[in-house]
Amino acid sequence: MMTELNTATMPNQGPKNVVVELAEIVPQNGEVFLTWEDLWVTASSLKNGNKAILKGLTGYARPGELLAIMGPSGCGKSTLLDTIAGRLGSSTSQSGDILINGRQQTLAYGTSAYVTQEDTLMATLTVKEAVYYSAELQLPNSMPKSEKKRIADMTMKEMGLQDAMETRIGGWSGKGISGGQKRRVSICVEILTGPKLLFLDEPTSGLDSAASYYVMKTIARQCQGRTIIASIHQPSAEVFSLFHSLCLLSSGRTVYFGPATAANEFFALSGYPCPSLQNPSDHFLKTINSDFDQDIEEGPTRMKSTEEVINILIKSYKASDKYEAVQSQVAEICKQEGEVMKKRSHASFTTQSLVLTRRSFVNMSRDLGYYWLRLAVYIVIAVGLGTIYYDVGFSNDSIQARGSMLMFVATFITFMAIGGFPSFVEELKVFRREKLNGHYGSGSFVIANTLSALPYLLLVSFIPGAIAYFLTGLQGGFEHFICFALVLFTCMMLVESLMMIVASIVPNFLMGIITGAGIQALMCLSGGFFRLPNDLPKLFWKYPVHYIAFHKYAYEGMFKNEFEGLKIHGEHKGKIDLISGENILRNTWQMDMNYSKWVDLAILLGMLVLYRLLFLLFVKAGEKLKPAMRAFMSTSPKQINSSERPLDVLAA
């Protein structure tokens, strides 16, 4: 489509009629046209009030093109990407129109991918495993396994990862592949399915110039039928030549938006030509970087501050044919009201749950901090418990000893399940990234995490449990031991589930550990051991905390298991009396004897299901609440302080 535009007079340019080529703008085969108009983003803080990050940006991205967003550090590149990808944090508010194919619609599940600046990968997997698992998770069930493997191998090769395929990714738990290779793995797992819309936040950071070129070339090659938007810091001339369009930002304002090849001419016509032998992108960034307060030479004698130069460039852009072309293109795309985005076909829920279970199981087996370290510490503690309470006997004193030993197991051993929290938080980060990119849903993750943890939790509860149980000489019999170990196992799973809920609410793992520990401390205080049930203050501690705390049922289950059927050899006036365990439970520990230990175990299992469902609910609520909060916080541009509005908007 060709449109003739009458452009306004531009500094250093005479008025002219410009013929701008408008691309074919009817989206086909799930293609995506993305437009944003008068986009404002503000961050609000109590200390600094409202601060505009993006100031009235307008632009578009089309299928078959690679749009590069460039600008000095802090100019708003990531914010722009986050905003148009619908991922803006709730601490910011936005206004303006973002349309997909001319419609106000959300990106359908799995149609877009976002490679974030931070590489969030599973540190324990090798590159090959990470990409294979990702292919199995994302590609549809109808595709043969060999084809999935072929696509994964080809993509890894394209990303230059063939030599690192067998190396572990590594991370906080140990060194693995380099930062640049991680970047490439992150890109690799997102382009496996060829999403129709791809956002890349600084895909070349950490890469050397050759790797940057090859990675960007691979990305540019994916453009056919796809819309790709990448923020980039400092592209070499070769990388720059791969861009179709360029969006140049400075302090949240557009300095230039248009064909990448025409940017040089724009700078020259605005009075700031690129010196010969200088990389054009270096020149652009140097000219518009106001962070260092450098004056820019303008002729042999005149100097201008960077801020002045930026304002000149912005005015120049506003008066240029490029600006007109952007407005016309956006209007034209919006008029079309094209395709409604459809979900991409992907692996079934069962396949995703199974693949995730396998992946999580492998991760848990390789991450020492997840279970192995805990198993070792538990064994040491169990030996400690067993030797301190060794062969506890049946005397009067053994009542207190048995009670203390069981309380320690039900409270402190389970409390230490918190130790696996950092590993879980790392896994949760990977889940969040993959979930946002539509690799799978929250349900598969919760199921997979539960199933993969089962064997390890059985190990860490049964082995140390057996050591402590038999060394102490608690009630003999298989049934008694199984009940004791099952209560311990369920409590450990409950603590893990509690920590999962905490992780879904609290932003970082240090705060998570403190919060989780605090909640458990309150529950164990009201569990009925440190203060007997009838002595607990009625308000709050007894009703409701005592009944909500899983410790009540854990103590009851373990105590009933131990004391029921037990005969204690008590001494009364020099004579030996046999005291029944039931009496001790009723009178010494004030236990509710209206139901059996198995009911306590069943209540604990019910709580476990409830906790896992709550975790699922919190994860899902988070997904729904974020956009709602953003919509609630969205402001109209008029609410933004007028001093923040850019020159061009004020002038209009």
Ligand SMILES: Nc1ncnc2c1ncn2[C@@H]1O[C@H](COP(=O)(O)OP(=O)(O)OP(=O)(O)O)[C@@H](O)[C@H]1O
């Ligand atoms: N939630 C927020 N609250 C307050 N300020 C914010 C928030 N998000 C971004 N900013 C500020 O907005 C500006 C732009 O941030 P952004 O991350 O988009 O920049 P960038 O161009 O991507 O930078 P870099 O290239 O260094 O990654 C920065 O000054 C940043 O401090």
